[in-house]
Amino acid sequence: MVKISDVARHAGVSPSTVSYVLSGKRSISDQTRRRVMDSIRALGYRPHAGARALASNRSNVIALVVPLRSGIHVPIVMQMVIAAVTSARTYDHDVLLLTQDEGIGGLERVAGSSLVDAIIVMDVEMHDVRLPVLRSLDRPSVLIGFPAEPSGLTCIDWDFEAAGAACAEYLADLGHREIALIGAPPAVYERGTGFAERTKAGFQRAAAERGVIAVVRPCDPDHAREAADDLLRDHPGLTGIAVHNEPAVEPLLSAFRATGRRIPDDLSFIAIAPDDLAERLDLTSISIPAEELGRQAVALLMEKLDGHQPPGATLLPSRLVVRSSTPAA
Amino acid sequence: MVKISDVARHAGVSPSTVSYVLSGKRSISDQTRRRVMDSIRALGYRPHAGARALASNRSNVIALVVPLRSGIHVPIVMQMVIAAVTSARTYDHDVLLLTQDEGIGGLERVAGSSLVDAIIVMDVEMHDVRLPVLRSLDRPSVLIGFPAEPSGLTCIDWDFEAAGAACAEYLADLGHREIALIGAPPAVYERGTGFAERTKAGFQRAAAERGVIAVVRPCDPDHAREAADDLLRDHPGLTGIAVHNEPAVEPLLSAFRATGRRIPDDLSFIAIAPDDLAERLDLTSISIPAEELGRQAVALLMEKLDGHQPPGATLLPSRLVVRSSTPAA
DNA sequence: GGCACTCGTCGAAGCGCTTCGACAGTTTTT
């Protein structure tokens, strides 16, 4: 293994100079810098991560806690994970993966042993048991999702309230007088995951403001047919549908078509879903930018690692993209 | 921060004794061990990961390189990742996530800086550019997938050859005389990813042995209808279908039903797919155990880290589960 | 011309841990 002293000898400087060249924490003459860099390349030097972590009290690794639970769309999680890893690399950090089932102990372990400098927690619940731990840890963290009591924490999420409202407004603007939001499976609501509630709230608020009738119904992807039938039976005037449940989108489309409704002629259909899905099915949609969320979470974390104080709450806007599941306006 | 010397003082022993209690590398009297453990708990001591890595030359972290490419089923990747992380934890290791797009440089970086002790590479191609690097690295690695030239490397994968053969044999045994294998999108074959070829080979070999006619066709999930129509037109006697392409399974089912064929009455349908998908659709299937693969890959890696020499090639058997997309035998 | 700075570099200390050799005491072997 080639170490810093080898580089120093090769370049004819002291080890500390090599260190300063690498860290940029003191000024170095151009000439010296160049010589050192050449030696580094010539010898193929790579700083030992452990030694660096020990001496500098920074591991340059962040932890990412991924959810395991049902009802969350795996590809989206994966997109965020990939985005987080990619983004972390641009800040010269690596990502250590933690699963949610390691729970509180896992957080304490990686933080306590200085394995990681900071933590990103995905899929935060309203009353997440990890919140007190996160608050007590001596390392910064960023939560993806908003708990009921976010004070003292840095949180980021999509603006589901706005997304729900945008659906209702758009459908109302198209002239629909009775609209429905088909949401996540019942289990998600029961868990008190914030996003489902917030979408619903936005949808209902905007509908009320526009004076249109709004109904909201949870939906299991395996029972899409039932959901469609129920809705159309109980609300014969229903002509606008918003769906916030990726895996249920396709089954729901089939289900509504099976009732004889044509989309967009008889029914306007809008999905809150990632772009790739909406594009594939050619659906008008509110996009939820998964990569963007992963990237921003890392950016916030880096802010904190740099000693700054980023905003406690960040809501990522989504945008409405009109495709062919709603009539041209 | 509480360090090993604090624990030592508290327990009335030397730091080295505490270290030996923790590592078990020398015998320690029960009495001393107990006193030390009590002090550790009392003080909430956690060894500093960096210091440990520096002194022991072991980081207790493994790298996992995840694929990013199209044509691979994301939920399966995620399952393997989760299984790998969970499994690594049982060996007291953590997992650092690397994306494929960091390429060779990423491998050299994490290995060269001693950030990780070993590497798992997912989604290995036939002529993967990473193979020479992996061979030259001073750290052990395990590949998920088989390259064309696996010598000197440890590889593990599902036994697709056997899975393909099992499909053909099962369909033949049901009495079908003309059978088809619908495979991955064309791009996957073009890439020379081994698994697609191996499934095909097994399917064709077994079909030949049983004396039944076998056709093989790639399929893009978005063109399932086309695939089904083509096959039935060109092979009117076709009555047995095997599918090795998760995202295409549902579209294909719809497509075949749309031609008027009933499953299983007119057509036997068997999928090479993860259990959850097959269960949901109630399909006879060859299961591909994703978790098992992640777990075994870690197990192999740990063998190598322990200085053992595990087999160079491991093929994970899959099993056939009869559900209702094929007639009862 | 002298004083106060800044610039570029060095040496040494120290980050917290593991591990090696030593050694006293005990047990086993011959």
Next chain:
DNA sequence: AAAAACTGTCGAAGCGCTTCGACGAGTGCC
């Protein structure tokens, strides 16, 4: 009963890096 082999513990060295204070040389200012 002496020699050999264990057992349990300690002290010290060292893992490879960062960082602090020091310092000589150059620069600007009055």
